[in-house]
Amino acid sequence: MAPRLGLTLDECRGVEYHELHAKDLVNKSNARPMPFGWTVNPYRGCEMACRYCFARYTHEFLGLNDPDAFERKIYVKETKRDRLIAEFRRARKSGQLVALGTATDPYQPAEAKFEVTRRVLEAAREVPGLLLSITTKSTLVARDAGLLREIGASSEVTVNLSITTVDPALARRLEPRAPRPDLRFVAMNALADAGVATRLFIMPILPGLTDHEENLKALLVAARDAGAVGAESNVLFLRPGTRETFLQFLAIDFPQLVPEYERLYRGLAYARPDYVRDVERRVRYLAAEVGLAARRREDRPDQRTPRQLSLVW
Ligand code: SF4
Structure with missing residues:
Protein backbone atom coordinates (compact mmCIF):
# COMPACT_ATOMS: atom_id res chain seq x y z
CA MET A 1 0.00 0.00 0.00
CA ALA A 2 2.39 2.63 1.30
CA PRO A 3 4.42 3.50 -1.78
CA ARG A 4 1.27 3.71 -3.87
CA LEU A 5 -0.94 5.70 -1.57
CA GLY A 6 -0.22 9.38 -1.02
CA LEU A 7 -3.56 10.79 -2.04
CA THR A 8 -5.53 8.27 -4.09
CA LEU A 9 -8.80 9.09 -5.78
CA ASP A 10 -11.60 6.80 -6.80
CA GLU A 11 -13.28 9.13 -9.22
CA CYS A 12 -16.18 6.79 -10.01
CA ARG A 13 -17.24 6.76 -6.42
CA GLY A 14 -16.00 10.23 -5.51
CA VAL A 15 -13.86 8.94 -2.64
CA GLU A 16 -10.42 10.16 -1.56
CA TYR A 17 -8.00 7.88 0.25
CA HIS A 18 -5.24 9.25 2.44
CA GLU A 19 -2.51 7.43 4.27
CA LEU A 20 -2.56 7.78 8.04
CA HIS A 21 0.49 7.13 10.21
CA ALA A 22 -0.78 5.58 13.42
CA LYS A 23 1.55 4.93 16.35
CA ASP A 24 -0.10 1.57 17.04
CA LEU A 25 -2.73 -0.39 15.14
CA VAL A 26 -3.62 -2.66 18.06
CA ASN A 27 -4.78 -0.22 20.73
CA LYS A 28 -5.48 -0.84 24.41
CA SER A 29 -9.03 0.01 25.37
CA ASN A 30 -9.00 1.70 28.78
CA ALA A 31 -12.02 3.93 28.59
CA ARG A 32 -14.78 2.06 30.48
CA PRO A 33 -16.01 -1.50 30.94
CA MET A 34 -15.88 -2.96 27.48
CA PRO A 35 -16.38 -6.43 26.08
CA TYR A 52 -26.91 5.74 12.12
CA CYS A 53 -23.13 5.14 12.14
CA PHE A 54 -21.84 5.91 15.63
CA ALA A 55 -18.23 6.37 14.43
CA ARG A 56 -18.91 9.65 12.64
CA TYR A 57 -17.45 11.61 15.56
CA THR A 58 -14.01 10.06 14.88
CA HIS A 59 -13.60 12.30 11.84
CA GLU A 60 -14.07 15.32 14.06
CA PHE A 61 -10.77 14.39 15.76
CA LEU A 62 -9.17 15.00 12.36
CA GLY A 63 -10.83 18.41 12.16
CA LEU A 64 -13.38 17.17 9.61
CA ASN A 65 -16.83 18.22 10.78
CA ASP A 66 -18.70 17.91 7.51
CA PRO A 67 -20.76 14.66 7.72
CA ASP A 68 -20.00 13.85 4.07
CA ALA A 69 -16.25 13.81 4.80
CA PHE A 70 -16.72 10.66 6.91
CA GLU A 71 -17.97 8.85 3.80
CA ARG A 72 -15.72 10.50 1.19
CA LYS A 73 -12.32 11.01 2.86
CA ILE A 74 -11.09 7.64 3.99
CA TYR A 75 -7.87 7.34 5.99
CA VAL A 76 -5.88 4.17 5.46
CA LYS A 77 -3.58 3.17 8.29
CA GLU A 78 -0.03 2.18 7.59
CA THR A 79 1.04 -1.32 8.66
CA LYS A 80 4.39 -2.75 9.63
CA ARG A 81 4.37 -6.52 9.94
CA ASP A 82 6.91 -6.85 12.77
CA ARG A 83 5.26 -4.09 14.72
CA LEU A 84 1.86 -5.73 14.37
CA ILE A 85 3.21 -9.07 15.55
CA ALA A 86 4.75 -7.38 18.61
CA GLU A 87 1.44 -5.63 19.34
CA PHE A 88 -0.50 -8.88 19.04
CA ARG A 89 1.96 -10.57 21.42
CA ARG A 90 1.32 -7.82 23.95
CA ALA A 91 -2.44 -8.30 23.56
CA ARG A 92 -2.11 -12.08 23.92
CA LYS A 93 -0.18 -11.65 27.15
CA SER A 94 -3.10 -9.66 28.58
CA GLY A 95 -5.52 -12.53 27.90
CA GLN A 96 -8.06 -10.03 26.57
CA LEU A 97 -10.14 -10.01 23.43
CA VAL A 98 -8.78 -8.11 20.42
CA ALA A 99 -11.73 -6.65 18.50
CA LEU A 100 -11.34 -5.61 14.85
CA GLY A 101 -13.88 -3.07 13.65
CA THR A 102 -15.05 -1.45 16.89
CA ALA A 103 -15.39 1.95 15.19
CA THR A 104 -15.29 1.60 11.42
CA ASP A 105 -15.77 -1.39 9.17
CA PRO A 106 -12.54 -3.34 8.51
CA TYR A 107 -14.00 -4.76 5.26
CA GLN A 108 -15.35 -1.51 3.84
CA PRO A 109 -14.71 -0.94 0.08
CA ALA A 110 -11.22 0.48 0.77
CA GLU A 111 -10.13 -2.97 1.95
CA ALA A 112 -10.55 -4.41 -1.55
CA LYS A 113 -7.95 -1.88 -2.69
CA PHE A 114 -5.52 -1.58 0.23
CA GLU A 115 -5.82 -4.88 2.14
CA VAL A 116 -4.84 -3.44 5.51
CA THR A 117 -7.19 -5.82 7.36
CA ARG A 118 -5.73 -8.73 5.45
CA ARG A 119 -2.22 -7.76 6.58
CA VAL A 120 -3.41 -7.35 10.17
CA LEU A 121 -4.84 -10.88 10.07
CA GLU A 122 -1.67 -12.26 8.48
CA ALA A 123 0.21 -10.86 11.47
CA ALA A 124 -2.39 -12.33 13.86
CA ARG A 125 -1.79 -15.74 12.29
CA GLU A 126 1.82 -15.56 13.55
CA LEU A 132 -10.01 -12.28 18.22
CA SER A 133 -13.32 -10.91 16.95
CA ILE A 134 -14.15 -9.12 13.72
CA THR A 135 -17.28 -7.03 13.17
CA THR A 136 -18.40 -6.14 9.67
CA LYS A 137 -21.32 -5.51 7.36
CA SER A 138 -19.33 -6.51 4.31
CA THR A 139 -19.36 -9.65 2.23
CA LEU A 140 -15.66 -9.05 1.54
CA VAL A 141 -14.90 -10.87 4.80
CA ALA A 142 -15.57 -14.14 2.93
CA ARG A 143 -12.39 -13.43 0.92
CA ASP A 144 -10.41 -14.20 4.09
CA ALA A 145 -12.27 -17.39 5.04
CA GLY A 146 -9.16 -19.53 4.49
CA LEU A 147 -6.92 -17.20 6.49
CA LEU A 148 -9.46 -17.02 9.33
CA ARG A 149 -9.64 -20.78 9.38
CA GLU A 150 -5.83 -20.93 9.71
CA ILE A 151 -5.95 -18.39 12.55
CA GLY A 152 -8.72 -20.43 14.18
CA ALA A 153 -6.44 -23.48 14.32
CA SER A 154 -4.41 -21.87 17.13
CA SER A 155 -6.51 -18.91 18.32
CA GLU A 156 -10.16 -18.21 19.06
CA VAL A 157 -11.75 -16.15 16.28
CA THR A 158 -15.36 -15.08 15.71
CA VAL A 159 -16.80 -13.00 12.89
CA ASN A 160 -19.79 -10.83 13.79
CA LEU A 161 -21.95 -10.02 10.76
CA SER A 162 -23.91 -6.85 11.41
CA ILE A 163 -27.34 -7.10 9.76
CA THR A 164 -30.20 -4.86 10.85
CA THR A 165 -33.02 -5.75 8.47
CA VAL A 166 -33.97 -8.43 5.96
CA ASP A 167 -35.71 -5.82 3.81
CA PRO A 168 -33.30 -4.83 0.98
CA ALA A 169 -35.18 -1.61 0.18
CA LEU A 170 -35.02 -0.43 3.80
CA ALA A 171 -31.37 -1.52 4.04
CA ASN A 189 -22.67 -19.23 5.41
CA ALA A 190 -19.36 -19.31 3.52
CA LEU A 191 -17.45 -18.60 6.75
CA ALA A 192 -19.39 -21.26 8.65
CA ASP A 193 -18.61 -23.74 5.84
CA ALA A 194 -14.93 -22.88 6.26
CA GLY A 195 -15.19 -23.68 9.98
CA VAL A 196 -15.13 -20.05 11.16
CA ALA A 197 -17.50 -19.20 14.04
CA THR A 198 -19.97 -16.44 13.16
CA ARG A 199 -22.48 -14.43 15.12
CA LEU A 200 -25.37 -12.22 14.02
CA PHE A 201 -25.14 -8.65 15.31
CA ILE A 202 -28.55 -6.97 15.16
CA MET A 203 -26.99 -3.59 15.78
CA PRO A 204 -28.45 -1.16 15.96
CA ILE A 205 -32.11 -1.97 16.39
CA LEU A 206 -33.98 1.09 15.15
CA PRO A 207 -37.29 2.01 16.82
CA GLY A 208 -40.23 1.91 14.43
CA LEU A 209 -38.05 0.69 11.55
CA THR A 210 -36.41 -2.62 12.40
CA ASP A 211 -37.69 -3.47 15.90
CA HIS A 212 -40.80 -5.40 14.89
CA GLU A 213 -41.12 -9.09 15.53
CA GLU A 214 -41.34 -10.11 11.88
CA ASN A 215 -37.98 -8.54 11.04
CA LEU A 216 -36.19 -9.74 14.18
CA LYS A 217 -37.41 -13.28 13.72
CA ALA A 218 -36.48 -13.34 10.01
CA LEU A 219 -32.94 -12.17 10.89
CA LEU A 220 -32.57 -14.83 13.56
CA VAL A 221 -33.89 -17.60 11.31
CA ALA A 222 -31.58 -16.55 8.46
CA ALA A 223 -28.60 -16.48 10.83
CA ARG A 224 -29.43 -19.89 12.24
CA ASP A 225 -29.75 -21.30 8.71
CA ALA A 226 -26.43 -19.70 7.74
CA GLY A 227 -24.69 -21.50 10.60
CA ALA A 228 -24.29 -18.67 13.15
CA VAL A 229 -23.41 -19.76 16.68
CA GLY A 230 -25.48 -16.99 18.27
CA ALA A 231 -26.89 -13.48 18.06
CA GLU A 232 -26.31 -10.22 19.84
CA SER A 233 -28.36 -7.04 19.75
CA ASN A 234 -28.27 -3.42 20.80
CA VAL A 235 -30.73 -0.56 20.48
CA LEU A 236 -29.67 2.57 18.56
CA PHE A 237 -27.23 4.83 20.41
CA LEU A 238 -27.51 8.47 19.34
CA ARG A 239 -24.27 10.07 20.41
CA PRO A 240 -23.47 13.63 19.29
CA GLY A 241 -22.12 13.51 15.75
CA THR A 242 -24.48 10.65 14.92
CA ARG A 243 -27.61 12.26 16.30
CA GLU A 244 -27.60 15.19 13.84
CA THR A 245 -27.03 12.99 10.77
CA PHE A 246 -29.57 10.38 11.78
CA LEU A 247 -32.32 12.79 12.84
CA GLN A 248 -31.89 14.76 9.63
CA PHE A 249 -32.28 11.53 7.64
CA LEU A 250 -35.33 10.57 9.71
CA ALA A 251 -36.98 13.95 9.16
CA ILE A 252 -36.63 13.57 5.40
CA ASP A 253 -37.26 9.84 4.91
CA PHE A 254 -39.52 8.93 7.83
CA PRO A 255 -40.98 12.20 9.19
CA GLN A 256 -43.88 10.35 10.82
CA LEU A 257 -41.36 8.71 13.20
CA VAL A 258 -39.79 11.93 14.50
CA PRO A 259 -42.22 12.38 17.44
CA GLU A 260 -41.64 8.77 18.53
CA TYR A 261 -37.85 9.24 18.53
CA GLU A 262 -38.27 12.48 20.50
CA ARG A 263 -40.36 10.56 23.04
CA LEU A 264 -37.94 7.64 23.28
CA TYR A 265 -34.67 9.60 23.34
CA ARG A 266 -35.70 12.84 25.12
CA GLY A 267 -32.58 14.55 23.75
CA LEU A 268 -30.33 11.83 25.23
CA ALA A 269 -28.02 9.29 23.60
CA TYR A 270 -29.84 6.21 24.99
CA ALA A 271 -33.44 5.22 24.41
CA ARG A 272 -35.81 4.98 27.40
CA PRO A 273 -34.92 1.95 29.56
CA ASP A 274 -38.45 0.48 29.37
CA TYR A 275 -38.26 0.44 25.55
CA VAL A 276 -34.78 -1.13 25.64
CA ARG A 277 -35.92 -3.81 28.11
CA ASP A 278 -38.92 -4.59 25.94
CA VAL A 279 -36.81 -5.02 22.78
CA GLU A 280 -34.25 -7.15 24.60
CA ARG A 281 -37.01 -9.42 25.89
CA ARG A 282 -38.39 -9.74 22.36
CA VAL A 283 -35.00 -10.71 20.91
CA ARG A 284 -34.34 -13.25 23.67
CA TYR A 285 -37.77 -14.82 23.25
CA LEU A 286 -37.50 -15.02 19.45
CA ALA A 287 -33.96 -16.36 19.56
CA ALA A 288 -35.03 -19.13 21.93
CA GLU A 289 -37.94 -19.89 19.63
CA VAL A 290 -35.69 -20.33 16.58
CA GLY A 291 -32.99 -22.15 18.56
CA LEU A 292 -30.22 -19.56 18.61
CA ALA A 293 -28.34 -18.33 21.68
CA ALA A 294 -28.88 -14.58 22.21
CA ARG A 295 -27.23 -12.05 24.46
CA ARG A 296 -27.09 -8.29 24.89
CA ARG A 297 -23.91 -6.39 24.15
CA GLU A 298 -23.37 -5.70 27.84
CA ASP A 299 -23.73 -9.40 28.67
CA ARG A 300 -20.34 -10.08 27.15
CA PRO A 301 -17.66 -10.52 29.80
CA ASP A 302 -16.02 -7.32 31.00
CA GLN A 303 -12.55 -7.55 29.54
CA ARG A 304 -10.95 -5.66 32.40
CA THR A 305 -10.79 -9.12 33.98
CA PRO A 306 -8.54 -11.14 31.69
CA ARG A 307 -9.68 -14.60 30.72
CA GLN A 308 -7.63 -17.62 31.53
CA LEU A 309 -6.16 -18.70 28.24
CA SER A 310 -6.55 -22.36 27.53
CA LEU A 311 -4.19 -22.48 24.59
CA VAL A 312 -0.52 -23.18 24.92
CA TRP A 313 2.06 -21.35 22.86
S1 SF4 B 1 -20.45 -0.07 7.95
FE1 SF4 B 1 -20.13 0.42 10.09
S2 SF4 B 1 -18.46 1.92 10.07
FE2 SF4 B 1 -19.29 1.82 8.00
S3 SF4 B 1 -20.78 3.47 7.92
FE3 SF4 B 1 -21.85 1.57 8.46
S4 SF4 B 1 -21.93 1.56 10.70
FE4 SF4 B 1 -20.37 3.06 10.08
Missing part, protein backbone atom coordinates in the same frame (compact mmCIF):
# COMPACT_ATOMS: atom_id res chain seq x y z
CA PHE A 36 -12.92 -6.21 24.51
CA GLY A 37 -9.49 -5.27 25.81
CA TRP A 38 -7.90 -4.18 22.52
CA THR A 39 -9.22 -2.56 19.36
CA VAL A 40 -8.02 -2.53 15.76
CA ASN A 41 -9.56 -0.13 13.24
CA PRO A 42 -7.58 -0.24 9.98
CA TYR A 43 -9.51 2.67 8.41
CA ARG A 44 -10.88 6.02 9.52
CA GLY A 45 -14.13 6.99 7.83
CA CYS A 46 -16.35 4.52 6.01
CA GLU A 47 -17.83 4.70 2.57
CA MET A 48 -20.80 2.48 3.43
CA ALA A 49 -22.44 5.59 4.87
CA CYS A 50 -24.92 4.09 7.34
CA ARG A 51 -27.26 6.81 8.51
CA VAL A 127 0.67 -15.18 17.16
CA PRO A 128 -1.15 -18.31 18.33
CA GLY A 129 -3.32 -18.07 21.43
CA LEU A 130 -5.16 -14.85 20.59
CA LEU A 131 -8.81 -14.09 21.31
CA ARG A 172 -30.56 0.59 0.96
CA ARG A 173 -32.00 3.65 2.70
CA LEU A 174 -30.36 2.98 6.05
CA GLU A 175 -27.01 1.64 4.83
CA PRO A 176 -26.71 3.04 1.30
CA ARG A 177 -23.42 1.45 0.24
CA ALA A 178 -23.34 -1.71 2.34
CA PRO A 179 -23.96 -5.09 0.66
CA ARG A 180 -27.53 -6.39 0.54
CA PRO A 181 -28.65 -8.24 3.69
CA ASP A 182 -29.15 -11.56 1.88
CA LEU A 183 -25.58 -11.37 0.54
CA ARG A 184 -24.29 -10.84 4.07
CA PHE A 185 -26.01 -14.08 5.08
CA VAL A 186 -24.32 -15.80 2.11
CA ALA A 187 -20.97 -14.56 3.46
CA MET A 188 -21.91 -15.85 6.91
